[in-house]
Amino acid sequence: MAHKEFIRLIEDNMMIMDRLMDHMKSKMIRNVEYTRSQISVLVRLYLGGRALLKDIAYREFTTTPNLCATFKNLEAKGLVLREVDAHDRRNTWYSVTSAGADVAKNMITEFENTIALVFAKIPRDDEAKLIEAMSTINKVLSNMEVA
Numbered sequence: 001m002a003h004k005e006f007i008r009l010i011e012d013n014m015m016i017m018d019r020l021m022d023h024m025k026s027k028m029i030r031n032v033e034y035t036r037s038q039i040s041v042l043v044r045l046y047l048g049g050r051a052l053l054k055d056i057a058y059r060e061f062t063t064t065p066n067l068c069a070t071f072k073n074l075e076a077k078g079l080v081l082r083e084v085d086a087h088d089r090r091n092t093w094y095s096v097t098s099a100g101a102d103v104a105k106n107m108i109t110e111f112e113n114t115i116a117l118v119f120a121k122i123p124r125d126d127e128a129k130l131i132e133a134m135s136t137i138n139k140v141l142s143n144m145e146v147a
Helices: 002-027 036-048 053-059 064-076 098-119 124-146
Strands: 080-084 092-096
Touching: 036 053, 036 064, 036 080, 036 092, 036 098, 053 064, 053 092, 064 080, 092 098
Parallel strands: none
Antiparallel strands: 080 092
């Protein structure tokens, strides 16, 4: 029954992370130029590279029609490049432009600065334990993904 405990821990983790993100949002500079969805898509594309619209929609827990509006806006601002797949015209590829990469880098830096503020008050040994635990989780989950 270890999988049930794993599910419970994942659910707990989701709630804790939501509260942490709410706390961090209160400390972050309010970005009125881009929506949360636009920032999320832009950063994921920047970090992950060129991707299909359907794959991005899947990762963002949304439908492709809902995501199209986000991409039209980002494309109009010159932050993403849209490319129809030459081999299968049903597929559309998206990637960040250099301007999009700059915005993504700024958002990542802002996120890192906010993390530093939030975690500045926790003891170093707790920080080390958290980093070790998250590293272990990432390694195990990556191995599960490949299997």
